[in-house]
Amino acid sequence: MKEKGPLGLTIAALRALLWHGARGICPKCGRGRMFRSHFQIHRECPECGVVLQPYAGDSLGVYAVCYFLTVIATVLVMAAAYLLFHVTSPYTYLGLFSVTSGLILFGLFPNMKGIWIAFVYLLTGLRRQL
Ligand SMILES: [Zn+2]
Incomplete structure (x- = not known):
């Protein structure tokens, strides 16, 4: 029997x-x-035509996903710097935090925004009217 996650989806389907x-x-x-x-998203999917961001409040969700994923990854990088290289200078951490979070945020922005859109699709089916 397949393991079911929230909303009756299999864990494999949710992961996919x-x-x-x-x-x-x-x-x-x-x-x-x-x-x-x-940084530019299509208004509609070029294949199936679904509106990718049908809700006005979508930007806040994108900000939240970007913030949490960036902060988690940046803290892990800073912890690795401490554990592996025994960095003690607060200025080094400040610089490391700035550079790492900037690279992750701008480099992985479409990936994180796509995760949010997939999450909205999971909850609403990307329909304009629920
Ligand atoms: Zn599509």
Whole structure:
């Protein structure tokens, strides 16, 4: 028997859905690219036509996902710097925090935004009216 997660999805299906989002692929059809450039998203999926951000409040969710994933990854990098290299200077940590969080935030922005869109798809099916 397959293990079921929230909303009756199998864990594998939930993981596949979020993985599609992280790769910038439409969570509904699994074929269309969500982004036309690094920071610009298509209004609709070029393959299936689903509106990718149908709700006005979507930006807040994107900010939350970006913030938490960036902070978690940055803290892990800083912990690794402490454990592996025994860094003690607060200025080094300040610089490390700034550079690491900036690289993660701007470098992985489409991946994190895609995760949010996949999450919204999981909750709403990306329908305009619930
Ligand atoms: Zn699609």
